[in-house]
Amino acid sequence: MTITFDAESLPALQEQRIQHPWRKKTPVFTWSVVLATLIPLVIVGALFIWGDIPGALLMTVVYLPLQLIASGFAAFATRGKRGILDSVIIVNAIGATIFSLVILISVIGSLIVRGFSALSAHFIYQNNVYVSPSTPLEYGGIGHAILGTLLIVGISALIAVPIGIATAIYITEVRGRAVPYVRFFVQAMSGVPSVVAGLFVLTIIVATGAFEQGAFAGGLAYAILMLPTVARTAEEVLKLVPDDLRTGALALGSTRARTVFRVVLPAARTGIITAIILGVARVIGETAPLLLASGYADSTIVNPFGGPIAAVPTYIFNNVALPYPDAVARAWASALVLIVLVGILFVIARVVGRGRLSSK
Amino acid sequence: MATAEFGSLDEVGEVELMDSEVSAPVRKETEMSARDVSVWFGKRKVLEGVNIDFPKQTVTALIGPSGCGKSTFIRTLNRLHELIPGAALAGSVLYEGKDIYDRDIDPVHIRLKIGMVFQKPNPFPSMTIRGNVLSGLKLSGMKRSDHDDIVEQTLTSAGLWTEVKDRLGAAAGELSGGQAQRLVIARALAVQPHVLLMDEPCSALDPASTLKIEETIRELSKDVTIIIVTHNMQQAVRVSDYTAFFLAAENEPGHVVEQGATTEIFGNPQDQRTLDYVNGRFG
Numbered sequence: 001m002t003i004t005f006d007a008e009s010l011p012a013l014q015e016q017r018i019q020h021p022w023r024k025k026t027p028v029f030t031w032s033v034v035l036a037t038l039i040p041l042v043i044v045g046a047l048f049i050w051g052d053i054p055g056a057l058l059m060t061v062v063y064l065p066l067q068l069i070a071s072g073f074a075a076f077a078t079r080g081k082r083g084i085l086d087s088v089i090i091v092n093a094i095g096a097t098i099f100s101l102v103i104l105i106s107v108i109g110s111l112i113v114r115g116f117s118a119l120s121a122h123f124i125y126q127n128n129v130y131v132s133p134s135t136p137l138e139y140g141g142i143g144h145a146i147l148g149t150l151l152i153v154g155i156s157a158l159i160a161v162p163i164g165i166a167t168a169i170y171i172t173e174v175r176g177r178a179v180p181y182v183r184f185f186v187q188a189m190s191g192v193p194s195v196v197a198g199l200f201v202l203t204i205i206v207a208t209g210a211f212e213q214g215a216f217a218g219g220l221a222y223a224i225l226m227l228p229t230v231a232r233t234a235e236e237v238l239k240l241v242p243d244d245l246r247t248g249a250l251a252l253g254s255t256r257a258r259t260v261f262r263v264v265l266p267a268a269r270t271g272i273i274t275a276i277i278l279g280v281a282r283v284i285g286e287t288a289p290l291l292l293a294s295g296y297a298d299s300t301i302v303n304p305f306g307g308p309i310a311a312v313p314t315y316i317f318n319n320v321a322l323p324y325p326d327a328v329a330r331a332w333a334s335a336l337v338l339i340v341l342v343g344i345l346f347v348i349a350r351v352v353g354r355g356r357l358s359s360k
Numbered sequence: 361m362a363t364a365e366f367g368s369l370d371e372v373g374e375v376e377l378m379d380s381e382v383s384a385p386v387r388k389e390t391e392m393s394a395r396d397v398s399v400w401f402g403k404r405k406v407l408e409g410v411n412i413d414f415p416k417q418t419v420t421a422l423i424g425p426s427g428c429g430k431s432t433f434i435r436t437l438n439r440l441h442e443l444i445p446g447a448a449l450a451g452s453v454l455y456e457g458k459d460i461y462d463r464d465i466d467p468v469h470i471r472l473k474i475g476m477v478f479q480k481p482n483p484f485p486s487m488t489i490r491g492n493v494l495s496g497l498k499l500s501g502m503k504r505s506d507h508d509d510i511v512e513q514t515l516t517s518a519g520l521w522t523e524v525k526d527r528l529g530a531a532a533g534e535l536s537g538g539q540a541q542r543l544v545i546a547r548a549l550a551v552q553p554h555v556l557l558m559d560e561p562c563s564a565l566d567p568a569s570t571l572k573i574e575e576t577i578r579e580l581s582k583d584v585t586i587i588i589v590t591h592n593m594q595q596a597v598r599v600s601d602y603t604a605f606f607l608a609a610e611n612e613p614g615h616v617v618e619q620g621a622t623t624e625i626f627g628n629p630q631d632q633r634t635l636d637y638v639n640g641r642f643g
Contacts, residue, residue, distance in 0.1 A: 244482035247440060248544070253472025253551055254499030262499055266486035 029078045036074035040066035067091055108339065115332030123333060128298035128310070133319070133327040142334050144300040145315040146341065148215060152294060152311055153284055155219025155304060156226050161276055163223075164230030165265075168275075171231075172238040173246075173260050183235075190228035197224040198289030206293065215304040218294030218311065222283040230279040237271030238264060273353035277346055284342055287313035312338045388415040391585040392437065392474075392555060396451035398613070399432050399441065406432055408613040409451070412604050414555070419577060419586045421596035421622065424606030425642070429614030430589045431479075433606070434557050437587065438474035439467040455555075472500050475553035479560040481540035483532035483547070490528040492543055496551040510550050517580060518546035519572045538569025545576060549584075556580065558588040562595065574599050593638055597626055605634050 044063045047053055053062075071091045075083030123141040131140030167186060171179050201221040205211050241264050249259040265272065295308030296318060312334050320331035392414040399407035407429040414420050422430045435441040437453055439460060452459040460470045475496075483492050493511045497504055504510060511528065515521040520542040524535075535543060541561060548556060558577070562570040577586055577599045590596050596603055603625040608614035618625060618634045629635045636642055 242482070244478060244480055245484060247443065248478065248482040248484070249495075249499055250443065251438065251440060251471055251476035251478075252496035252499050252548065253468055253475075254496075255468055255501075258499045258501070262495070263484055263486070267484065269486065 026078075032074035032077045036067075036070040040070050064091075064095055067095075108336075111332055111336040111339065115329055115334070115336050118326070118329040118333035119336070123330075124337065127300045128315075131298070133322045133324040135326070137326050137329065140330075142310075142312060142315055142330070142337065144298065145310040145312045145334065146337065147300060147302065148294070148309045148311040149284065149313070149338075149341070151215045151302070151304060151309070152218040152222055152290065153280055155216060156222030156283060157276065157280060159219065159223040160226035160230055160279060164227050164275070164279065165234050165272065167227075167231040168234035168238050169260055171235050173256070173264060186228050186231045189224070190232065192224065192228075194221075194225055194286045195288035195292070197221045198292035200224065201289070201293040211305060213293060213295040213308045214306060215294060215301070215309045218290050218309070219304070221289035221293040222286065225283050225286060225289070226279040229282045230275050233275035233278050234268075234272055237268045237275060240271065241267045270353045273349050277349045280345060281342060284345075285313055285338060287317050290314045291317065312341070388418060390414065391416040391455070392587075393454045394433070394437070394451070395454060397433065397436060397453065398450045399429065399436060400448040401444070402446040402448075405613040406608075408615045410616050412616065412619060414585055414587055415602070416585055417581055417583065418601040419581045419588060419599050420602040420604065421600035422587065422589045422604050422606060423591075423593065423596050423637070424614070425608075425637070426591075427614075428606040428608040430606050431559050433614075434476075434559055434587060434589050437555070437557055438471050438476055440471070440476065442467070468500070472502075472551055473553055474555040474557060475548035475551065476557040476559070477541070477545055477548055477561045479563055481537055481544050481564070483535070483540050483543050485531070485533050487532055488529050489524050489532050489535070489543060492532045493546050493550050496547055500551055502551060514546040514549040515543075517549055517576065518542040519576045520546060536569075538565045538572070541565060541569065542573060542576070545573070549580070553584065555585045555587065558586065560589050560591060563591060570595070593626075593640070597622060605629075605631075605637060607633060607637070 040063055043066060044058055047062065048055065048058055068088060068091050071087040072084050075087035079086070118137050120137070120141075122139075124146070125143040126139075126141030127144035128140050128142070167182065170176060171183060198221045201217050201224075205217050205220060206213055211217050245263050245267055246259055249263040250256075254262070290311050291314060294311065294314070296314050297308045297310050301307065301309045316331045316334045316338075319327045319334070322328065390413045394410050394412045397407065397410040398405065410433055412420070422434065424430050432441065436449060437460075441447050441449060449461070452461060454460075455470070455474065458465065460467075484495055487495055490511055493514055494507055496502075497507075497510070512521060512525075515524065520539060523539060524530075524543075527534075532540065532543060541564075545561070562573055565573070574595065577588065580586060581601075588596075588599065600622045602620065603622045604619035605617045605625060606614050607617045618629060618631045625634060626638050629638060
């Protein structure tokens, strides 16, 4: 028998509403999920209220295994044996995500809790002159330290970013004979402890009298730390640029230099900006090199060669261990400011790096 | 006649090239020739003793099964071969009477005169459509002021103008595969090459785009000498005046089995292997 498709025998097509047939669930499925979610929560909640067990222990030793078992039963009830492994992987993945989020939130939360009393508008722009550890929180701020951090990080970026990108270009584009050695040294450099970078600048630059302690010397120390991060990230990013583009440019009669600067680097622009961000993030919280290379001051200094200068990490270091609650609060608030500062820099870099060609 | 300016695109050459399927084309002056070209990758010889002449303003098709060294050969013609680590070469490639591998020849100059279109469309993603067409001028340092004219003429030659004329400022990444390949052809034309090498330019394209590019090739051959690698036998018949058939026996370097007018190679091949290949019996 032949099957014929007779269009006229079908009823006229009604206007259809948006539907999601794959979202339909059976009652067994819904109930399994509800029970698998609720039962472990109820048990752990009861233990937390009536039992005398610390919360962290309860979550890791009781809740996670209970949830795994409950999800396993739910998966078995809905999908049979195949579902069990799936549910184990999913529960563990979600658990790990929540775990790292909890750590992140508690770090930022503790900064807010302990530093909140010191946070105010003048805390951002005033400096620390005429402020002693016992001065009330109505006075003083870390404007000088924020400026110092920006100055030092800016100087180090000016030094490390061009050298780092040039290193990456040497490794991926020039492909000279020294590539294995350059790569090895970059790798070795990324293992340099930050205090060593500070000591290096202190003995080579400051102790010899070439430059005194200050933003420039601090920037040099930061640049030593920033360089390997920028170089290695930029190398990875340039490797991702397809070779088709390079040969394409060369086939148009381009020199190798023009190929790199007009085709390869623009194609890798967002990645290069990521490399710079990672470099800045690597150094911005480093304290030890600055203690040695840039010193500390309470006044606002804008001249990179103008003597010892404060930065946010050194300000925190100087205040956090003092026996005055207000000084400690100021240190915690400064740490919060530092995190927000990094966040702002990231957003700026992302906006700058957004492709102009993303749409018409 | 040297390479004509773009203005003379509609001028008819001294031979009606579209008739090549009927009668063998008249011999023309030689633009390029390969003399005893052998190629190695490391110690492995992949191509042996290739001798081919490429007459001016004609289309030469290089055909043959995969792995016979066609693509390798075409890359020796504009010195892209040497960019591969381990590459080696013997013999000479003559262009304008001189060996392009002479030590006083700048490969950048050679690549400017002998352009190339690759198998995979490779428009520059960081540039606009217009920027891509003009990129060759910027990359090679050519000074030309009539940018608008160049964009319109080359995109028209490549058969893309009507599709993109209203969005020249759009990102090149928005184009479909066939459009991107025609953009790349326009880009190659903007630097006014004398020779255009095409390495399977249509293998990733749909039939409609392929047809357009074939028309473009026929049109361009009035001005430019074209050498095209293709796996598509019908395409070789449709677009080329001359054909060279490459073949490599197992574990042996590739060589040219037979070459000559396309009509001869496809209509009356002298070698049994050529006959088998063009009739689709192997490869």
